[in-house]
Amino acid sequence: xxxxxVKAKNDFQAALTVTGRSPEIPExxxxxxxxxxxxxxxxxxxxxxxxxxxxxxxxxxxxxxEGRAVQDVWIMPRRSDRAxxxxxxxxxxxxxxxxxxAAIQAWRVTWINPVTSARADLVGQWSxxxxxxxxxxxxxVPIRWLFTEITPDSFRxxxxxxxxxxxxxxxxxxxxARRMR
Numbered sequence: 001x002x003x004x005x006v007k008a009k010n011d012f013q014a015a016l017t018v019t020g021r022s023p024e025i026p027e028x029x030x031x032x033x034x035x036x037x038x039x040x041x042x043x044x045x046x047x048x049x050x051x052x053x054x055x056x057x058x059x060x061x062x063x064x065x066e067g068r069a070v071q072d073v074w075i076m077p078r079r080s081d082r083a084x085x086x087x088x089x090x091x092x093x094x095x096x097x098x099x100x101x102a103a104i105q106a107w108r109v110t111w112i113n114p115v116t117s118a119r120a121d122l123v124g125q126w127s128x129x130x131x132x133x134x135x136x137x138x139x140x141v142p143i144r145w146l147f148t149e150i151t152p153d154s155f156r157x158x159x160x161x162x163x164x165x166x167x168x169x170x171x172x173x174x175x176x177a178r179r180m181r
Contacts (some may be wrong), residue, residue, distance in 0.1 A: 022067035033068040045174035
């Protein structure tokens, strides 16, 4: 890497990342700040039950855009287990951008996985002790993503899609997360 490339990399990181939430976001609306840091993921369900396979993933969260957004990188399998021939099935190296929207007093959430060209757009907010994110896959199918069983060092994440009957939610993904130290 040349000196110019190193400087450009550092300038980009400095322009993107910050250490905390913008004061424009009310503390009570800080839905995602507790996620800042790195997490190890146990993959339980990824389109099918994969709990017996012991698949591990990782997720990394940080404040970005002057503290008005939280961005993550969600990786499965984890970087240390990745191989060149993963293909699309069971391969996720995507990012989520959660941007505070004062007009609706909630977070606009966009997830993109360039490996599979998948995209989802949701709105997220607290619902009691859980985070509920509701929206659609890129193809218009209604989805809901939930952070539940939240502690300072762990959480459960599930993703569901609404079946064509308009009543039944089908589990698409389930992850158990532990904070990395």
